Amino acid sequence: MTILESIRGPRDLRPLSGAELDELADEIRELLIQAVARTGGHLGPNLGVVELTIALHRVFDSPADRVLWDTGHQSYVHKLLTGRQDFSKLRSKGGLSGYPSREESVHDVIENSHASTVLGWADGLAKANEVLKKDDHVVAVIGDGALTGGMAWEALNNIAAAKDRPLVIVVNDNERSYAPTIGGLAHHLATLRTTDGYERFLAWGKDVLQHTPVVGKPLYGSLHGAKKGFKDFIAPQGMFEDLGLKYVGPVDGHDIGAVESALRRAKRFHGPVLVHCLTQKGRGYRPALADEADRFHAVGAMDPLTCEPIAPAAGPSWTSVFGDAIAEIGAERPDVVAITAAMLHPVGLTRFAERFPDRVWDVGIAEQHAVVSAAGLAAGGLHPVVAVYATFLNRAFDQLLMDVALHRCGVTFVLDRAGVTGTDGASHNGMWDMSILQVVPGLRIAAPRDAEQLRAQLREAVEVDDAPTLLRFPKETVGASVPAVGRVGGMDVLLRPERPERPEEAGLRGAEADVLFVAVGVMAEACLRAADLLAGRGLSCTVVDPRWVKPVDPALAPLASRHRLVAVVEDGVRTGGVGAAVDQALRDAETDVPLTTFGIPEQFLPHAKRGELLADLGLTPVEIAGRISAALARKENGQ
Structure with a gap:
């Protein structure tokens, strides 16, 4: 049995020796590389937080202590250490989520994978502990990339206002979010990374200035007397301390002992503490380190040795x-x-x-x-x-x-x-x-x-x-071209009804048909296939692509009036979506035609492949055709 296999929860980490912890870190990295290569996922961020996550779970007692992950794409190691080691269906239907998930574990506190929110959560949880007189700790892990978000600084402003409210902020500083972190904050953190040169700089300054005639010694004395300001110039951790945050670091985020020591000091402090950990995105995997663009931030299924995709894309994205x-x-x-x-x-x-x-x-x-x-x-x-x-x-x-x-x-x-x-x-x-x-x-x-x-x-x-x-436009690869066969207003006609038209009438001006499909974007192909299925049942269909779905094209209402049913098919939320806008436009034009909408209900969707989710939502040609047939049958029966 490997060390990782013996870990069923965070407390199993406590008895391990330093050598065993290092071995555990190696095992975790090997598992991550092999597992994520099979399924795809966020590889680089997780390789970079292995030691940091081990240290967090050795110092703090999750789930009593709340450990929060900003964005959450670096939570795979956290999952492994909290009893979730089956990564065979990562990010697939029925498998582990690629982010923290409350449904999976009591160790997962928040699951919103939008960045820069964790400090706001931590502020609220720390205040709740204070009101309820609880001694549990709140720990927020945020990356240097997420710190560029304004919400993070709004939260810091509030966190710093209560100097006696315990809260530990761990900055996972790998100089990157999806790509290298940019901006003033990035410059500040880069300066903090050079703090080990501060004393050497002082020694150099003393030597040079004291040997400078006339002004050297007085100038050195003035600088030495303003040591705090001078230090802030060379290593401005004062930026955080002036906010009211105790600053610890920078710490080597790949030295478990050093991280543990810093976290234990932060844990003992009765107020907000920022622990600055330097980590390396993609640590332990040479191809990731060689990728200067994003250090394998997210990868598809691939060969872990060659990094070639297992299933190359069928076309351009x-x-x-x-x-x-x-x-x-x-x-x-x-x-x-x-x-x-x-x-x-x-x-x-x-x-x-x-x-x-x-x-x-x-x-x-x-x-x-x-x-x-x-x-x-x-x-x-x-x-x-x-x-x-x-x-x-x-x-x-x-x-x-x-x-x-x-x-x-x-x-x-x-x-x-x-x-x-x-x-x-x-x-x-x-x-x-x-x-x-x-x-x-x-x-x-x-x-x-x-x-x-x-x-x-x-x-x-x-x-x-x-x-x-x-x-x-969607995430998938681009499908085949869908040509237009005509134009009505600003809309492309993708399919005309098969019923004979009067030769003197151009386009659809005189056509009568059963169903008018309004196909939104990439749903055009599904609508054309549904129309083909309906044609097999003796129903004629027109399919239009509005191209610009807002505002609704004025030509749609007169076109709709020559059909028995309008069906709007979209890959967005039905409530207030394109279907709702089309319905309102028809009512405003006093066009009394039944309308049915196909889209996403008001619910959060689980993780699964796009095709699986579309099938579950009924956004397939068979489901669409079936519902339309039933709707027309009800209309004929006067229901």
């Missing part, structure tokens, strides 16, 4: 299509600039950044700032493109509404991972944007159905300079 398209537009339009929030490479801005390094900004994990800054760029005469994951734009709704839309700023938002994303779980599905953003005046939302439409609609979006525009 939506992200890569966008990346090529925005780089082409950038070459044509010097006013087009790009902004992202710590995700330059994941959202496809690599080529743009390589070609136009002075026209792209990574603002760190700070979506709110990204959007307001974009408003300023637009007001200054540029056209900014803000590229983020769909789920993360939720965090900047107020800024999009009040800073961009209210001021009629020409900003284009590009939402990657829109709709059902699957394996990353509840908080990463980009399913809320088409509902939340319906209320934003002047905003136009595009949902491209294929690569050709993405390129075309991106160009249309950046041409709009007096209102915000938005494009959304």
Whole structure:
């Protein structure tokens, strides 16, 4: 039996010797590399926190002591040490979540995998302990990347206000989030990493200044008397201490004994303490360390020796299509600039950044700032493109509404991972944007159905300079092109009804059919297949792609009036979504046609593959056709 196999919970770590702990760390890394290579997942972040996590669980008594993980993509080691060692179905249906999960373990306190929230949670839990007179400890682990988020500093401001309320903040400083951490905070932490040179610097200064004629000795005396300020200049931990936080570190995050010592000191202190641990993302795995882009932050299933994907992508990703398209537009339009929030490479801005390094900004994990800054760029005469994951734009709704839309700023938002994303779980599905953003005046939302439409609609979006525009696309690879067979208003007709039309009537102007499908973005293929199934049952269908799903095209109402049923199919939340907007538009136009919507109900989705979740949600051609047949049958029977 290996040492890891003998660990059933954190208390099993206590009797282990130093040598056994080092061996345990090696076993954990080997398991992580092999397991994540089979399933895909967040490899680099977890390889970097092995010793840190061991030390945390030796010093603190989870679950009585609350150990909180910001973002949570570095929680695999925590899972292993709290009794969850079956990683065979990691991030798959019925297997372990890729993030902390309350359903899995009492050791998991929070499971929201959006960054920069953990310090707010910790502040609340520490206050609850104080009110309830509990002696349990609260420990918040946050990365240097997550510290770039404004919410983290709002929480620090409040945490520091209570100097006698115990709370331990562990900064996991690996100089990276998805990519290298940027900004003023990153510079500050980088300076702290050089504290071991402080005394050498003082010795050098003393030697040089004392041998400088006339002014040397008085100047050295003044500097020595201002030692605190001088030290802050060389190693400004005072930034944290001046907030009211006791600072411990920097500590080698891969030295279990050193981390334990620092944590025990922090545990004894009756107030907020920040323990600064230096770690190495991808530690122990040479291919990860060689990857300067993101140190294998997240990987797909791969061969652990060659790192080649086990199942290569069947085609280009939506992200890569966008990346090529925005780089082409950038070459044509010097006013087009790009902004992202710590995700330059994941959202496809690599080529743009390589070609136009002075026209792209990574603002760190700070979506709110990204959007307001974009408003300023637009007001200054540029056209900014803000590229983020769909789920993360939720965090900047107020800024999009009040800073961009209210001021009629020409900003284009590009939402990657829109709709059902699957394996990353509840908080990463980009399913809320088409509902939340319906209320934003002047905003136009595009949902491209294929690569050709993405390129075309991106160009249309950046041409709009007096209102915000938005494009959304999913995580999966781009499917085959879905050609249009006609146009009605601004909508593409993908399928005409098979019933004969009068030759003098062009397009669909005189057509009668049973079902009008309004196919939102990538749901076009499912709608066409459902229409084919319905045709086998003697039902005729029209399928249109609205292209721009907000606002609803005025041509939709007269088109709908010539059908027995309208079906809106979207991969977003049904409540307040495109279907709801179409229904309202039909009512406003006094078009009395039954409408049914297919989408995601108001629920958080479990982690599973995208196809599995779509099947569970009834968003498959068979399910769609079956429901429509039943609806029409009920109508015929007067129900």
